[in-house]
Amino acid sequence: MDSIFEQINSILASVFFFDIFFGMIDGVSMPFIVAWLIVGGVFLTFRFGFINIRMFTHSYKIITGKYKTADDVGEITPFQSLTTALSATVGLGNIAGVAIAISIGGPGATFWMILAGFFGMTLKFTEVTLAQIYREKRPDGRIMGGAMQYLSKGLAAKGHAKLGSVLAALFAVLAIGGSLGAGNAFQTSQAMGVLSERIPFFQTYPIVFGLIMATIVGIVIIGGIKRIASTAEKIVPAMVFIYLLASLWILISHASEVPQAISVIFHEAFAPTAAAGGMIGVLVQGFKRAAFSSEAGIGSAAIVHSTAAVKYPVRQGMVALYEPFIDTIVICSMTALVIVTTGVYDPAGEFANLVASKQGAALTAAAYGTVISWFPVLLSFSIVLFAFSTMISWSYYGERSWTYLFGEKYTLLYKLIFISFTVMASVTSAAAMLDFSDLLILAMALPNLIGLYMLQGDVKANLNTYMAKWKDGELDEEAIRK
Template structure:
């Protein structure tokens, strides 16, 4: 009876929270995710905003994601890192990349791809790859600015990201008032996004996956949430050095696990690989499709890529600004690897697994008419039913790593608004961990819609700044490449 009463109370709380966010902020969500009808399907304007920016930056900087890819690999491998240098910053190139990746490689790579293919068919995969490649230029732009305009505190800690390059960069361009307004707006939005999409959604979906996999009774989400919260607090209390130390170990292992599972499915079904690739390329340009044909595949691929790698959102620039370097462009180049790993590799792996499962079970795309994370899970289990267990581990790892990184992103927005200091930081960290428990304990819809809207509203503010500051990045880029070509930027191994 007590359990039933508690369940009823939780359901009432869920409804009250959904009702509050729907009534108070429904207009905000509708504005950010406003869609226009295109070819029988709806096109989210925010996705177009991100895509156009990625295309412009790709052209403006001369396709750096292709021409400087090898240099980016060498930088992240430490080949240009002086082992005796005491450059300002808190993390290595690899640690900064791992921290940023831990924030983007998350449940969207599992659930989001499943939703995209369920609607847009295999062809959505092709457009995911294209948009992911273009997004590399957006990451290059924002992360170069993140390092150039970061603030080094007396303690040696770093505060950086869009808040700082919007404020200081636009002041240099003669737009100080606009810069201050945009910086405050971004700070507020990154805090809201961190507490929602970067926190509650992650703990909620990880708990749901655990319950489903192990057939656990409901009502104990707070136990899972509390466990997550204790771990997250133990990591973030140590600041960026502690976060980087964890993410540089966690990200490779979760990538190895997930890519290993995906490659196992592909290799064991290698006879279906040619048909899967054919379905992807044919579906990308076919007039017929699951929903909207060519346009349906294009729009779903565009949405999944832009919403997955966060290129243009500005969040990753906060992590990348902590790198130990005196050359801002070095981290801009390292950061362009992020959409490649997140979208071109990991999202494509998910899409291939789903496409192969669909070809095996038919009719494509959904075994049993599933979508989202259920479709992805069923696709893995079509090869081995026990894959549900390592997949659950991957989901938990993805969720926890995302929470750790977004805790740091929100913290930097918090300290920008309220000032630096241990007490101020502790208040935020305790609040963040409290919402980890809340997220795992309740089911909610409108809260997630609102937090997602806050995250993508960040891109509106950020990209305005990127357009205005692109000439600054181009000048830095030209100066840096001149140093590389002349040998002034030394290679050590």
């Protein structure tokens, strides 16, 4: 199985990860897709006047329901869409991904990860707003939205129907692959890796773990978006609270070492060790892991946000601002500080085997275990919960993409394929799965960002209209009084 993934990885890497410097700069490589995300995030942040900062408080008021109106249309609430999207991102990307980024690129990768999260807030705003603008209600009452819709319908409205259809189909294919890889198989692989450290039975019979996960996931995803959103709404806040509480406890325990850790992070962001591959190497690791963690610019979360009940498209875009902030700027930063202060990322240290095998979840568990001896046990089971929440959200992304390509009547077939990948992942190595996941997830940014560039004028027009109503007090008048 590993050899199959390695062959697929090689093909995808040659297409999406070619070096934009073409090897002309010795020892420096910048994958095209990473540069693509950086440029997109920076451009849109300036284009919309740093909306990720100036509308941050207003976004919170939307999430808490202050601007709910009688004209809101959708399947789930803005808060449910946020927690569902977060359930796909808050998890192993934060736990396993951060540890892997630091073990490969050094502590400096943390700085670039946070910066990527900052610009990622605007990417999320843009793609989610477009998803709301171009969503459509299907005959069965379900909403179809996301990059597939704004690429096909949006570009068609601009006179580029053929290009839109090709990009939409490409995105859907990559999203299906991403759901099976990063959103499913990688989650299962990492969860089993850390849980088997606590339950040796799963080391001997890994397929049993795969069958258990497949059964539980299957029960939820067959119920559709409302059951998925209801489950995520209950799980995500509790997961985040417990994880952050443990992180704070460890950082308080290492309070005297935190300033030094922060200093190391900033120093190695611009002057990394030779082993990290230079500044560009560290930057790439930071942006790769941030993209895998928050999925900003990837277009995946726009699928679920398109189902949120709101009156104005930009309103849900503003809700989405909080995803990269919570996921990357807050949680990933906390995880990184714990890993750096405890020193578990050292490739020559006590946990060298975990670093070498890219068992990021197990490495993070070890970091927390250096202070809270019993916490790795709790974290091990929490990681399974994180993996589960990510899988149910990504199943929806993949299912909507599958439906876009093949129609509603074949959705059950996709769900059965998704469940089978859960079982298959339990007997596949984490290293091969990690590379496969990275490639598919990051590749989604190619068609998605083309759409964001070409349709950003629509977002700007909607934003201007909304801001005018807000300044005139019209939005307050529309809100349902409680």
